[in-house]
Amino acid sequence: TQLLEQSPQFLSIQEGENLTVYCNSSSVFSSLQWYRQEPGEGPVLLVTVVTGGEVKKLKRLTFQFGDARKDSSLHITAAQPGDTGLYLCAATYLEYGNKLVFGAGTILRVKS
């Protein structure tokens, strides 16, 4: 069983549309990060959230951390072709030490 589940697995939308991707955990996490990865490259950190209920904004991206610290969401407003990529959530857990556990990711394709 995957510790971190992401949904949807794949999303194809038109430029200008809004979208939300979800990350759910079977255990409470200590912190959660969102990364974006382009083909042939390593993941690049977008944001870190550590407090339940926390909301962070990064330009057109809004990240939310669930109150129970078991879920998070990423909302993109007015998506652009440059937003295309693999969006990964990754969490740290007290019981798993100081390492990041990744979800399988959401592949986002924004068509112009």
Place this chain on the structure above:
Amino acid sequence: DTGVSQDPRHKITKRGQNVTFRCDPISEHNRLYWYRQTLGQGPEFLTYFQNEAQLEKSRLLSDRFSAERPKGSFSTLEIQRTEQGDSAMYLCASSPESLQFANTGELFFGEGSRLTVL
């Protein structure tokens, strides 16, 4: 460029051969991580070092895999007797030792070394 660098970026080898990947972390970062990523999946943790000490190894790291960080700076990941199932992107990441970053586990990734085993 002061980011994490990995070498080689691409490696094609025949089954049964040995391969070695190198990672140079961000210079002031004491923690170094290796992950493996296959197509359509997120990165899977393999092992990590704090300075030269290897503190944790995943069960994914079979006895054909060995990682070292002899002087607490660069690291190597060697795969012996490669198998087709070893084909993947091998990602290296580093993080500073400061308490804040250690608690949040933020990682700075290299661009990866893609291995293809024929």
